Amino acid sequence: MKFFIDHNLPPRLARAINELCGEDHLVIHLKERFDQSTPDVEWIRTLASEGGWIVITQDRLKKADHEKEAIRRSGLILFNLDKQWAKAEFWDKSHRLVQWWPYIIEQAERISGGAAFRVRWRMGGKATFEQSKL
Secondary structure (H helix, E strand, O other), X not given: OEEEEOOOOOHHHHHHHHHHHOOOOEEEEHHHHOOOOOOHHHHHHHHHHHOOEEEEEOOOXXXXXXXXXXXXXXXXXXXXXXXXHHHOOHHHHHHHHHHHXXXXXXXXXXXXOOXXXXXXXXXXXXXXXXXXXX
């Protein structure tokens, strides 16, 4: 599987998760493929045309947002980190994402075609995802 980490998460976190995945999965940061100023709609279209990408983002997708519409049409799988993630310090955020990672992989493996899921800050007793309407 190929995972794409959006610019609102640190590149070093993407590199760390990529190392933890070994050869099982590829995890890259936006900066590894695109200029940081690349409009979201552009990289979404590029990833969609390549197929097989799963996007991890902290973006708040608004109802009339062009990015949300691009995701809807792309067929990509999107994991959107809940708003609490944006307030967290680097090490707390890193810890949580690594903790969630096996469940993100498992959920992504179950899906064919496009879908969006919210990743809560707190995992609770069982890691579950809420499907988001695009």
